[in-house]
Amino acid sequence: MTEILAVLFISIGSLFLLLGSIGIIRFPDFYARTHAMSKPDTMGLMLTLTGLALLNGWNLTSLKLLLVVLFVAMATSTSTHALGRAALKTGLKPWFKGEDRK
């Protein structure tokens, strides 16, 4: 039962990671790409590492994996926000519908 749950978590998580990668090459400008940079990555990494911790059972290694999950849930959004803020402060213009894609 635990194994089935773990396989489900790992499959869905890696799907999220793959879709995030596709998003980062398909979206039109930097501000849209920050969306593909933070959310699918956080979700996919949380699901995948939780699945691996379930496979591993209850011990110190699983606790460390869950701590990585907790850290990444805060860290990815923070670093994405820092990059987006830096882009806005240095005057990078957002893309609007109808302009050329960069």
Added chain:
Amino acid sequence: MNLETFLHFIALVLALALLLPFFRVYKGPTLFDRMAGLSVIGSKTIVLLAIVGVVYGRLDMFVDIVIAYSLLNFVGTVAVARYLEARGGKH
């Protein structure tokens, strides 16, 4: 399909997901796009390292590498973002 074959397949999918952002790092029009690509590559590498640890049966060793890599990825991205913000000017 046993568990090891499944994990090999997942590692293959992750390798593909890791290869795609290199296009953005190479082509990206601004520096921020390149940094976004690098950050995405870093977070995919974390998962790939953990899966490689399970496949080799040495997760207790690889999990420390995973912790160090996630810390480095976060600190590196924030440091470059702060630098680019403080430098200002052209991007």
